[in-house]
Amino acid sequence: MGGKISMAAFFVVLAANVLQSTDGATYKVGDSTGWRVPTNIDFYQDWADDRVFVVGDVLVFNFTTGKQDVAVVTEAAYEACNTTDTITIMCNGPARITLNRTGDFYFICAVPGHCSAGQKVRVEVKNGNRHAAAPAPGPMPNSRPPSTATPSPTPHGTSSPRPSATPRGTSSPPPPRATPPGTS
Numbered sequence: 215m216g217g218k219i220s221m222a223a224f225f226v227v228l229a230a231n232v233l234q235s236t237d238g239a240t241y242k243v244g245d246s247t248g249w250r251v252p253t254n255i256d257f258y259q260d261w262a263d264d265r266v267f268v269v270g271d272v273l274v275f276n277f278t279t280g281k282q283d284v285a286v287v288t289e290a291a292y293e294a295c296n297t298t299d300t301i302t303i304m305c306n307g308p309a310r311i312t313l314n315r316t317g318d319f320y321f322i323c324a325v326p327g328h329c330s331a332g333q334k335v336r337v338e339v340k341n342g343n344r345h346a347a348a349p350a351p352g353p354m355p356n357s358r359p360p361s362t363a364t365p366s367p368t369p370h371g372t373s374s375p376r377p378s379a380t381p382r383g384t385s386s387p388p389p390p391r392a393t394p395p396g397t398s
Contacts, residue, residue, distance in 0.1 A: 238268065238269070238270030238271035238272055238312070239268075239272070240272045241265065241267070241271060241273050241274065242276060243258070243261070243273050243274065243321075243335065244257070244258060244261055244276075245261065248275075248277060249275040249276055249277040249282055249284060249323070249333070250281075250282060250333065251323075251327075251328050251332065252331070252332045254332065255331065257332060258332065258333065258334060258335035259334075259335060259336065261335070262335050262337050262338075267337050267338065267339045267340065268313075268339065268340050268341065268342060268343070269313060269314065269316060269340075269341050269342075270312070270313065270314075271312075271339070272310055272311065272312050273310070273311045273321075273337065274308050275304070275307065275308060275309040275310075275311070275321070276307060276308045277308065277323075278307055279305065279306045279307050280305075282307065282323055282328070282333075283304060283305045283309075283323060283324050283325060284303070284311075284321055284323065285297065285300040285302065285303040285304075285321065285322050285323070285324045286300065286303075286319065286320065286321060287299070287300050287301060287322055289318065289336075291320070291322070292320035292321075295329035295330045297324040297326070297329065303324055313339045315339065316339050316340060316341045317338075317339060318336055318337070318339070319336070320334075320335075321334060321335050321336075321337070322334040
């Protein structure tokens with residue numbers, strides 16, 4: 215019976231993660247600033263660093279068609295602001311990009327001079343929950359973790375009480391330690 219409950223719990227957690235990862239959030243890159251040459255060269259990276267992105271999220275790059283664009287590039291092209299070897303380039307604003315895998319995505323503006331002026335962003339995409347990780351679930355109530363405790367030696371001439379048998383599938387607190395007579 216315990217195995218069936220554990221498997222059911224596993225599938226519930228798995229289904230919750232799958233549903234959460236497919237129901238992504240939508241982010242406007244740069245918020246109200248949109249996608250343009252920033253006044254601070256680190257603006258877009260600071261913006262991305264303040265967020266947790268997961269698979270299924272959508273980035274919206276708001277820009278004026280003909281004045282900006284957004285290119286998906288490799289890490290090397292991102293670092294060098296190389297606009298000649300793009301993976302994908304979108305020239306019509308607003309551009310919507312769905313983050314469809316985990317890992318890093320690199321975006322730049324391919325208009326000459328814009329990337330080197332800070333119009334670029336690296337987004338790290340995680341799988342699953344965008345919130346802090348929850349602690350791992352403990353054992354199921356009807357399961358018993360394997361014992362790793364070793365018995366402690368008893369003082370010479372005394373005996374320690376044996377723990378009473380616990381029915382299978384239940385747990386009980388450890389037995390109290392015996393105190394040798396004449397000590398407190």
